[in-house]
Amino acid sequence: MVNDHRELRLFLHLAQTLNFGRTSLDCHVSPATLTRTVQRLEAGLGHQLFDRGPRGVSLTAEGHRFRAYAIEALGLWRTYREEHPDPAELTGRLAVFATVTACQALLPDLLAPFRAAHPQVRLDLRTGDAAAALARLDEGEVDAAVAGIPARLPGPLVSRTVAVTELVFVTARDRADAGLDGPFVLPHRGLVREAADRWFRGRGVTPDVAAEPDGHEGLLTLVALGCGTGVVPRLVLDNSAVRDRLTVLPATPPPEPFPIGLCVRRTDLRRPLMSALWSLTGP
Amino acid sequence: MVNDHRELRLFLHLAQTLNFGRTSLDCHVSPATLTRTVQRLEAGLGHQLFDRGPRGVSLTAEGHRFRAYAIEALGLWRTYREEHPDPAELTGRLAVFATVTACQALLPDLLAPFRAAHPQVRLDLRTGDAAAALARLDEGEVDAAVAGIPARLPGPLVSRTVAVTELVFVTARDRADAGLDGPFVLPHRGLVREAADRWFRGRGVTPDVAAEPDGHEGLLTLVALGCGTGVVPRLVLDNSAVRDRLTVLPATPPPEPFPIGLCVRRTDLRRPLMSALWSLTGP
DNA sequence: CTGTGTCTTTCATTTCACGCAACACCCCGC
DNA sequence: GCGGGGTGTTGCGTGAAATGAAAGACACAG
Numbered sequence: 001m002v003n004d005h006r007e008l009r010l011f012l013h014l015a016q017t018l019n020f021g022r023t024s025l026d027c028h029v030s031p032a033t034l035t036r037t038v039q040r041l042e043a044g045l046g047h048q049l050f051d052r053g054p055r056g057v058s059l060t061a062e063g064h065r066f067r068a069y070a071i072e073a074l075g076l077w078r079t080y081r082e083e084h085p086d087p088a089e090l091t092g093r094l095a096v097f098a099t100v101t102a103c104q105a106l107l108p109d110l111l112a113p114f115r116a117a118h119p120q121v122r123l124d125l126r127t128g129d130a131a132a133a134l135a136r137l138d139e140g141e142v143d144a145a146v147a148g149i150p151a152r153l154p155g156p157l158v159s160r161t162v163a164v165t166e167l168v169f170v171t172a173r174d175r176a177d178a179g180l181d182g183p184f185v186l187p188h189r190g191l192v193r194e195a196a197d198r199w200f201r202g203r204g205v206t207p208d209v210a211a212e213p214d215g216h217e218g219l220l221t222l223v224a225l226g227c228g229t230g231v232v233p234r235l236v237l238d239n240s241a242v243r244d245r246l247t248v249l250p251a252t253p254p255p256e257p258f259p260i261g262l263c264v265r266r267t268d269l270r271r272p273l274m275s276a277l278w279s280l281t282g283p
Numbered sequence: 284m285v286n287d288h289r290e291l292r293l294f295l296h297l298a299q300t301l302n303f304g305r306t307s308l309d310c311h312v313s314p315a316t317l318t319r320t321v322q323r324l325e326a327g328l329g330h331q332l333f334d335r336g337p338r339g340v341s342l343t344a345e346g347h348r349f350r351a352y353a354i355e356a357l358g359l360w361r362t363y364r365e366e367h368p369d370p371a372e373l374t375g376r377l378a379v380f381a382t383v384t385a386c387q388a389l390l391p392d393l394l395a396p397f398r399a400a401h402p403q404v405r406l407d408l409r410t411g412d413a414a415a416a417l418a419r420l421d422e423g424e425v426d427a428a429v430a431g432i433p434a435r436l437p438g439p440l441v442s443r444t445v446a447v448t449e450l451v452f453v454t455a456r457d458r459a460d461a462g463l464d465g466p467f468v469l470p471h472r473g474l475v476r477e478a479a480d481r482w483f484r485g486r487g488v489t490p491d492v493a494a495e496p497d498g499h500e501g502l503l504t505l506v507a508l509g510c511g512t513g514v515v516p517r518l519v520l521d522n523s524a525v526r527d528r529l530t531v532l533p534a535t536p537p538p539e540p541f542p543i544g545l546c547v548r549r550t551d552l553r554r555p556l557m558s559a560l561w562s563l564t565g566p
Numbered sequence: 567c568t569g570t571g572t573c574t575t576t577c578a579t580t581t582c583a584c585g586c587a588a589c590a591c592c593c594c595g596c
Numbered sequence: 597g598c599g600g601g602g603t604g605t606t607g608c609g610t611g612a613a614a615t616g617a618a619a620g621a622c623a624c625a626g
């Protein structure tokens with residue numbers, strides 16, 4: 001039932017973009033799947049739908065006719081569904097994991113459209129260490145996570161960047177003259193630590209690490225106490241309760257920007273609720 | 284694509300018969316599949332479509348509305364397909380196996396509607412021993428077989444009875460007074476032999492077997508030569524070249540009727556051509 | 567309480583769709 | 597000519613989904 005309409009949707013999107021890669025990205029399917037979906041359609045119909053030229057893709061005559069059919073069929077379906085919606089699609093429960101900072105700084109704006117569209121959905125918000133986000137997601141404890149996303153995700157997860165913040169060096173206001181030599185307070189592990197390590201390595205120095213706390217918030221507390229210079233995403237600094245006692249140290253080159261993403265299990269994108277979350281938090 | 288329409292077709296058929304068993308038989312799916320297809324539909328829509336009472340099944344209000352949608356959607360699809368038929372569905376090649384007798388007596392009438400509907404399809408007709416029919420089918424040498432069908436088919440095959448003939452005892456006209464005691468000419472193996480054996484066992488006698496030829500036609504020749512009393516489907520007798528020299532001996536109780544079926548591989552029923560053959564040879 | 571006609575569930579099997587990765591192809595700039 | 601980025605496609609292993617056979621639940625009749 002629904003499956004068939006997914007094929008039609010893919011076809012229609014492709015008929016508009018005339019670009020396999022683009023449709024593949026927009027519709028969250030691998031290029032292979034898209035190719036074979038179209039091949040299945042063409043085989044089932046017994047007609048070529050697209051001309052694949054080296055200059056790109058174009059609709060064949062049959063493709064145009066089938067497009068008309070697909071639009072009509074999908075419209076019929078949409079009409080039916082509007083009049084007889086699935087009551088289950090508008091309710092349910094969604095568990096979202098976010099770091100404390102993401103909670104404060106990003107979630108309100110990020111989730112507002114979804115919240116407005118589906119007010120009956122109960123949102124469970126879990127917070128914790130950024131490093132735990134993906135594990136919680138993978139284990140099925142939560143349905144979505146907002147956190148720094150590593151370049152290589154575990155297989156079954158997909159993510160989309162929802163914000164980019166820079167990494168900044170920060171120290172206690174009364175130690176601002178210490179510069180970038182003094183002892184450092186670095187996260188024990190995680191993406192920020194890796195970025196910091198890369199930055200030091202790029203300058204050919206080995207930092208003097210004075211402390212390695214677990215979370216960004218705790219890190220800032222140590223920095224405010226004068227334990228050393230810290231590295232955090234600016235977003236964390238801006239939302240810190242101790243930001244008045246801290247100051248940013250300019251660094252050249254500046255550390256790499258730090259992307260924060262919304263991450264979900266790929267298979268969940270088929271669930272209507274998750275699909276809605278994904279598209280309503282998108283661009 | 285096509286899959287979805289199969290679901291709609293099943294639903295519409297069931298909405299008309301209001302009987303799972305009947306629809307299951309007519310549409311060549313197991314009851315389990317039908318049940319779950321409907322369950323899938325209902326789950327996908329989020330609405331009950333049928334009320335299952337002990338007294339039978341009835342459409343719910345949602346069921347009626349969905350039925351209207353299904354009819355419309357299927358009509359849209361049929362219209363599209365009529366205007367843009369799959370050229371591959373009308374051509375191709377079909378290998379049919381049949382016993383000599385089935386060829387002569389049944390195939391013309393059986394295949395006429397199919398032939399009329401798909402004149403471009405090339406029909407390859409293979410003949411041979413009835414016992415070989417299922418083997419040829421299973422090995423993929425032929426696409427369909429017309430022959431006596433055992434009660435238990437090999438897993439991947441399905442059959443439908445297309446004719447029923449009685450088994451008759453037959454002897455040479457000039458030995459008609461020999462009765463049912465004389466020596467017998469029985470097929471060496473196969474369904475007729477099994478039925479004959481059961482008949483003898485039911486009467487508690489052990490037949491005096493004078494010959495065990497391989498095919499029914501050869502058997503009749505031996506009988507005509509006076510070698511003994513034979514057992515054959517009446518259909519074979521009626522189409523025999525030597526029938527003028529033979530006579531039927533009444534037997535009580537008469538041997539069990541002998542069903543002749545059209546048999547195909549189950550998976551082939553999805554191929555449009557085979558599906559057409561199946562439905563056009565049906566009731 | 568067995569038999570009969572329903573529809574559903576359990577289970578093992580097969581089939582199918584998917585993503586990943588490798589591939590083929592083309593065009594472009596040097 | 598020859599890498600390099602950008603197309604779309606194919607080989608392959610895996611995991612989910614659909615299937616049929618058979619057993620099960622349930623109501624009802626004799």
